[in-house]
Amino acid sequence: MTDTVQHEAGREREGTIHLPAPTAWPIVLAFGVTLGFAGLVTNLGVTVLGVILIAVGSIGWFRQVLPHEQHEDVPVRVQPVTIESSRKFVERIEVSEEHRAHLPVETYPVLSGVKGGIAGGIAMIFPALAYGLIAQHSIWYPINLLGGAGVANWRNPTTADIAAFHWEGLLVASVIQIVACLLVGLLYGAMLPMLPRRPVLLGGIIAPLLWTGLLHSTLGVINPVLDEHIAWGWFVISQVTFGVVAGLVVARESRIRTAQSLPFVVRMGIEAPGLMHDDHSQHSGEKH
Amino acid sequence: MADQTLPISGSVDVTPPHAAAGTFLERLHGWVVTVDHKKLGILYVVYSLIFLLVGGAEALAIRIQLMIPGNHFLTAATYNQFFTMHGTTMVFLVGMPILFGFANYLVPLMIGARDMAFPRLNAFSFWLTALGGLLLYFSFIGGPGLYGMGAAPDVGWFAYAPLTAHVFSPGNGTDYWALALIVSGFGTLGTAINIVATIISMRCKGMSLLRMPLFAWLMLVVSALTLVTITPLTAAQFMLLIDRYLGGHFFDTQAGGSALVWIHFFWIFGHPEVYVLVLPAFAIANEIIPVFSRKAIFGYPAMVAASVGIAFVSLGVWAHHMFTVGMTSVSNAFFVLSTMLVGIPTGIKIFNWLATMWGGKIRFATPMLYCTAFVFQFLIAGLTGIILSVAPWDWQLHNSYFVIAHFHYVLVGAIVFNIFAAIYYWYPKVTGRMMSERLGKWNFWLFLIGFHVTFDTMHFLGFLGMPRSIYTYEPNRGWNGLNMVVSIGAFIQGVAALIFVYNLVWSYFHGEVAGNDPWDAWTLEWATPSPPPDYNFATDPEVKSRRPLWDLKHPDDPDWKYE
Amino acid sequence: MSAIPTVPELQDQPWHLPSRGRIGMLSLIIGESAIFTIFVVAYVFYIGKSLSGPTPGQVLEVPIFNTICLLSSSITIWLAERRIERNEIKAFGLWWGVTIALGVVFLVGTGLEWYKLIYHDGLTISTNLFGTTFYSLVGLHATHVVIGLAMLLLVLVFTLMGRVTEHHAERIQVLALYWHFVDAVWVVVFTVVYIVGR
Amino acid sequence: MIRDWTHKTGCSRSLFILLLFLSAAGRAFADVAQNTPSIFAPSSTPSNEIFHLSLFVLGIVGGIFVVVGGLLAYAVIRFRARNQEDDTEPAQIYGSNQIELAWTVVPVLIVVVLFLTTARMIFAIQDAPKPQSALDVTVVGHQFWWEFRYPKLGIVTANELHVPLSSTSDPKPTFLHLLSADVDHSFWVPQLAGKTDLIPNHPNDMWIDPLHPGVYVGQCAQFCGIEHAKMLLRVYVDTPEQFAAWVKEQQQLGMQDPHVAAGRHVFETEACMNCHTISGTDGRGTFGPDLTHLMSRDTIAAGAAPNTPQNLRVWVKNPDDLKQGSLMPAMQLSDQQLDDLVAYLSTLH
Ligand code: HEA
């Protein structure tokens, strides 16, 4: 409607506050609009009445705001409102000193996981391709297997089919590979700083084994084509390659926050009074 | 205790607001001509609650009819009108207005403003919405012109073409549906504009966007989403009216028009619409869960990002309502993916609420009970949503009672539950009195039980192949017992709803006096008297953090040191 | 345990927020764009789907003159905006008047086009899909022009009455924003109806 | 195309044990009433594949539910305020980017898996190639009945679809071409396949290959007007011999029994033939179901009632008594005319 200085409506004038004056024109206008439409289903006379009301309402409304918005003055008596809580004390997260002995003194930056994921993703291609060459004499074999999930017209392909080159297979497989590796890398990145002790063991061996186990039990539904043709031994090898390479890359990554020991809550990245901010208090209280 | 560097002071208004005094007629006049955001907010909420009862009564009639096979409680025609009106009422006359009611009342208070950006537009929008609703219900008596019997809309709330064409829907029911929703749609558009402008332009000093209460953030997102959501429906309804009144051919399959186009247009509106409905429910949870867990919300920036993310993604998933219309397999797959992606930001929200509760000291007053149930039920509802987004499975479940169960789990289990939570929570602010906790507990537990008896059971009816929108069914289908259970649950909900209404009224006169800040909360509205004076704040407040009242209550440990 | 946090920067810098009029108008424009999008999509979808004639190629003529008028009105209204900021009321009134005149010319042009289509070519809204979508889309735009013109006229009347001063610049610019939007939409409508669809 | 699923899931897939249990429960449910169109009692390749997909999805969402729901329950119990007089606030925690990241990535991974599985199934079912041996049927949806045409066999019938049995060794799938004469409908026989809509101006296709003989019920699954509820559907899965016999019967001309000439006369003079076809008469109407072999059907008016002489009489006298709002008008016939007509209709085998 109008545009005036900010909060003009609210300026104080000798114990009163300016508020927009009540007005009936909006409801008149709204009624007019409704009748205008309602006429279509009842009687054109209703529409005519509606249009008249619209005209009257608009004029009334304009006169309400032009040339000046109409105001009313509401009297105030200010009394300070006390704002208090019965809960006076705020607990702090206790970061006990004792646990520190068991903890590493360094951890990895979150991004290291992504780098690891990329490196691992590239590395695992080699055992997979090697498998294709050795077992099936075709590098397209593993690629098509992976891509089989997304390729539409594949039903009961023969081994020869899978060994041939299909551009859809290559495309889908690349997308799956890139997405999956980046995501897993990100996850490592988020989790490893929390559990930073043995990235190679954790990320390299345990996680791939778990992953393979899970996949083995569900692949029949996710992608039966893949499932029927998969060589699980080789599969584990490429998974572990991924994990080990990713883990190694993460482990080589320069560690942050040297020379201090960090308790679990801190490693989780929890933001709370008295935790990490203490260390940075010299910078600023404003984190963002 | 008040810290002088943070000038938030309320005021106690000794002169009663002029409208509150006087005869009944004068008071009524006061409500009719008001441009005050608080009064309009109350009007919105009361209006929606009345329609909640009306829509609920329609649901009860539906459930009586379906209780046993071959029932004759309603005729086929009446049944069709009832479920159409039930859906339309609940979505357009309950869900949307009530969210605008809360936004109207609370947003200016929360951001420290005196009123909405455009107070008169605000009144205009409310009255459009209200009169649109009345026009819709007038169809029950108005029907085909002033001369015939009543004919309420009977084409489903989605009103698929070409059933809405003149040949197949000769009466005026469909016209009422379109016209009434166009009118209330204009009102919705006006309010959405108003809320956006208020939040962007009326914040008090210090309240940067990242210091706004999450409630305000979500209302901003919802209103922005509404701008591009309700308008396509209005446009499509205009096309429908052009077809019906001017002989146009938009959806006329005889003249080359396409029924599919309507289906697309409707869901381009319809899907974002369901997020328009649920985001305010999230907004309410975002306020209540922290206060009752006594902790700051976990991951505020992530919550903001997730809300914005949901709004964006939700614009690109509409065709998951159309897996069975025969789209290409590639389009089907695309919409499967986009739909599932919505689960990710939504999951972030659930996890953040969980993390907020984690480590807190949770007080289970009625609002928190409702919010906890909400999180739980929304989890299930979301997961059944994921089930539906699996297109091949949706080929089975589409238009079955499983879908009905899914969306009532959200619409009732999430939205209505949070509406109740919000009312219990802010009632003291609005009226100055607490609602009865004892009745509140009864209300909650009965509603919870009724809800689960009704809607849990519906999932199984869906598995057993019961389609929706049927007014009766064969006795030998194996659906008899389950339908009976569903109906019984609906009545338990009805009883709970009546207790709720009783509590609202009783507490207004007999409730315990609340004081300014009964929940020991942290946002600005609790720094004003209850009920707040016409001008909200005597002096414009100024804030330094997301929880201004926390800062005042804990001067030695304020948030702004850490945010 | 806790160290002493630093005091945040003092909060007495000025507090600036965008004007609510602009934000309101922008929101309205976003909403309106969605309406137009739906109509445009319907138009595009139904191009060439009519089962009977006449087709756009047979009856539509490209309204170059009209388009030039409407688009130049965007420039004149911009000139008017600049004048009011500097409180040159006369010049403002002049450019404002020109804007209105151009808008009216556009409307008359559309009227003539419709007259020809209806009475000469026999194309009405119920003739075929083309008629339905054409009149709806162009009509929707014309409705916006009419509403815009009504608002512009109101301002002109106030200007002539001497009521308008530079204090109203902000409101007038908000109104102008709407007019710019109406013009921009025409570019889309024009492209879709007279170039792509023909 | 037809894969033996039991073989696949039979192997040591521990995840599925629980789900198989569920499926057993589903089947048990279905046994409660023989006519329950349960989606968990599939009897055709599409519905079977969907069934197994659904178990997999149920497993995943069930897992999510157990984990998240469990955490919620734990939080509610463990962190409830025990001491009302407690005057301390718990430690304030604002968030953690790492945790936020972790619980974003895990769902993304789940979504990737779900999506790949789903996408494969969409392609497998929707884009399945049509074998030579397939039977073609055109389904036309009407307010509120089904018309079935067998273009290659020259058969037109209504409401009760007969299809041949299919098997892994001898696949004989039926491909349905879906059209609509008026508004949107949806073809749904849960035990045979997911539903597909019948939309005017937008032909759709779907296929079934029933693996067990019997009658499968379903109904229209898209709201299509006042009697949407009574737009029922029956699919008869016949053995090859039964099917051949049925085809032969349907291909014959309408019965011409002189004993019921009176009824036939009523049919030909009382406007029935404007809407109905009976081969061998002048009746060529297509607005209502083809009545040539009316007696070969078990139900009338799209399953609204069993096909008995009494019901026929009630129906012709006043269709609204069986199906309020059906598009067949009450023809205001005298009792004599009704008797004749029903006698005549009863000969239409
Ligand atoms: C407020 C209402 C609301 C909300 C919030 C939702 C949320 C969702 N809905 Fe729902 N829906 C409706 C209301 C709503 N819906 C209505 C009214 C209809 C029917 C309309 C009609 O036909 O009349 C409908 C119909 C509907 C259909 C069409 C069914 C059909 O007709 O065939 C589909 C299909 O995909 C669907 C899916 C979803 C999904 C995926 C979500 C998601 O947003 C859910 C996301 C949430 C979660 C997933 C849970 C939390 C997440 C985690 C714990 C993280 C981990 C999870 C994963 C990795 C998966 N909905």
Ligand code: HEA
């Ligand atoms: C916010 C939305 C919302 C809410 C709250 C509800 C609430 C309920 N709904 Fe509704 N429903 C929809 C939205 C909603 N519904 C939609 C969108 C559809 C689809 C429509 C369509 O297909 O077109 C639908 C459809 C729908 C159907 C399917 C109809 C069909 O397809 O044939 C059923 C069937 O059981 C049903 C039941 C219920 C029940 C039992 C409740 C209960 O929760 C209600 C509980 C009762 C009350 C809360 C009120 C109690 C009132 C009294 C005790 C009387 C007071 C009397 C007065 C003074 C007036 N709903």
Ligand code: CUA
């Ligand atoms: Cu046909 Cu419903």
Ligand SMILES: [Cu+2]
């Ligand atoms: Cu949706």
